[in-house]
Amino acid sequence: MMQPLKLVLKxxxxxxxxxxxxxxxxxxxxxxxxxGAHVMVQMQDGPVLRxxxxxxxxxxxxxxxxxxAVQREDAGRGGSLWMHRQAQPGMILDVxxxxxxxxxxxxxxxxxxxxxxxxxxxxxxxxxxxVRGDAAWDLHLxxxxxxxxPDMALPARAHLHLGDEGTRMDVPKxxxxxxxxxxxxxxxxxxxxxxVLDTAQGLGWPPETLHAEEFLAPxxxxxxxxxxxxxxxxxxxxxxxxxxEALEREGxxxxxxxxxxxxxxxxxxxxxxxxxxxxRDHFLAPDERADRIMPxxxxxxxxxxxxDR
Amino acid sequence: MTPAPAxxxxxxxxxxxxxxxxxxxxxxxxxxxGAVALAQLLAQAPDLRATARILLVxxxxxxxxxxxxxxxxxxxxxxAIAGALQGARMGLQAYLAGSQGLIGQAQALLLAQGMAPGxxxxxxxGGPARRMQCVHCKTIAPDVVIDPYRCPGCxxxxxxxxxxxxxxxxxxxxxxxxxxxxxxPEPTEIAP
Ligand code: FES
Numbered sequence: 001m002m003q004p005l006k007l008v009l010k011x012x013x014x015x016x017x018x019x020x021x022x023x024x025x026x027x028x029x030x031x032x033x034x035x036g037a038h039v040m041v042q043m044q045d046g047p048v049l050r051x052x053x054x055x056x057x058x059x060x061x062x063x064x065x066x067x068x069a070v071q072r073e074d075a076g077r078g079g080s081l082w083m084h085r086q087a088q089p090g091m092i093l094d095v096x097x098x099x100x101x102x103x104x105x106x107x108x109x110x111x112x113x114x115x116x117x118x119x120x121x122x123x124x125x126x127x128x129x130x131v132r133g134d135a136a137w138d139l140h141l142x143x144x145x146x147x148x149x150p151d152m153a154l155p156a157r158a159h160l161h162l163g164d165e166g167t168r169m170d171v172p173k174x175x176x177x178x179x180x181x182x183x184x185x186x187x188x189x190x191x192x193x194x195x196v197l198d199t200a201q202g203l204g205w206p207p208e209t210l211h212a213e214e215f216l217a218p219x220x221x222x223x224x225x226x227x228x229x230x231x232x233x234x235x236x237x238x239x240x241x242x243x244x245e246a247l248e249r250e251g252x253x254x255x256x257x258x259x260x261x262x263x264x265x266x267x268x269x270x271x272x273x274x275x276x277x278x279x280r281d282h283f284l285a286p287d288e289r290a291d292r293i294m295p296x297x298x299x300x301x302x303x304x305x306x307x308d309r
Numbered sequence: 310m311t312p313a314p315a316x317x318x319x320x321x322x323x324x325x326x327x328x329x330x331x332x333x334x335x336x337x338x339x340x341x342x343g344a345v346a347l348a349q350l351l352a353q354a355p356d357l358r359a360t361a362r363i364l365l366v367x368x369x370x371x372x373x374x375x376x377x378x379x380x381x382x383x384x385x386x387x388x389a390i391a392g393a394l395q396g397a398r399m400g401l402q403a404y405l406a407g408s409q410g411l412i413g414q415a416q417a418l419l420l421a422q423g424m425a426p427g428x429x430x431x432x433x434x435g436g437p438a439r440r441m442q443c444v445h446c447k448t449i450a451p452d453v454v455i456d457p458y459r460c461p462g463c464x465x466x467x468x469x470x471x472x473x474x475x476x477x478x479x480x481x482x483x484x485x486x487x488x489x490x491x492x493x494p495e496p497t498e499i500a501p
Contacts, residue, residue, distance in 0.1 A: 209425050
């Protein structure tokens, strides 16, 4: 599933955002992807093996390389810090095949894209395709300040909303003026996505026209123990690793795709639970949470958690 | 309004009573049988009156409905819908009430104008008449109440399939005596 790619470029786009370009070590063409796709980048961060998801920002038609933009999260678990500090051109990184959970709906007459901060990344790939095609589109990007704004060569007609210049995005106004047949795509923080989607629903946008992507980086939390019934092993999950990462470290078979609580691939049955599962995914329905867990993001507090792994 | 029997094939549309939904504007389309459903909806959600626009097809205008544009017949519906949707924006809700033929045709026209299926609600009122399309000559028969029926276009005897095309807003009629020409069963009334 992972392929070794060579890091050929590391270019700061802003004080906190850096662009990386990855190519095949022998220059072979890479598998195609479509706008909105992400890849998993694997990093050996000391004893911890991390896999972080990054949206591809390069032109989907360009098979000579994949590009990502990584924002440094000083309070994060370390993946973005590793990319900013340790990753250097010439290095070989293991990178997963592109997976797309945020494609444009081709039946839409217009694509309205709303990005908060680094949530712009999937739209950068979409834009390569949109500027070539004839579908109508609009892009609104909210960023804290102009000084922080990465140099991303956005099309001139993109709408910029900069916090320090007082040009904040008026979401109800943006959503109220859209022609029939528009689909809405939102990418950003969980709070921003919830606010935009709530507004859209309140204005009568039907559910099939609403699309969102949040990359939940698995948040750290208190360490805990799990019992894996199938492999008959007890696994310790450290504060800075996810349950999925801990299972992988122990060589316990666990599927995954998005590693962000969105795709459902890692769904695992809970066989016994004495305590509270801290569900942090966007996938399980409330009634499914009784006996299932998404190990890529969710954690546990209590004395015993037995999984079907 | 009758619940769809469980043995119907999946493309058979199911219709629930109209429910008010949030939206900055409402387009309502009904025939004589459906006008009651719109009146009920407006009684349940009086706020809708302020922004509702009603296309009333081939019916006398009842005094209690606001902003009614009379439409002489279904053949004038396409132009009436296109006019009503001039400059329409996302958030517009469509409420359709009437015979299957009317609401099926109105839905197909709204979808062709770019409306999302989730913004269109339908309530079937009146009899079991169906809007049918002959799969052979493509002629639409607006109010078919018997099965098999004779295609007004090509004269074939067609049986009434349960397959519904959302794009056309019509059920399919298929030649019933293709293999045994002339052997046409006695037509019976379509069950609702
Ligand atoms: S890997 Fe996608 S939800 Fe866990």
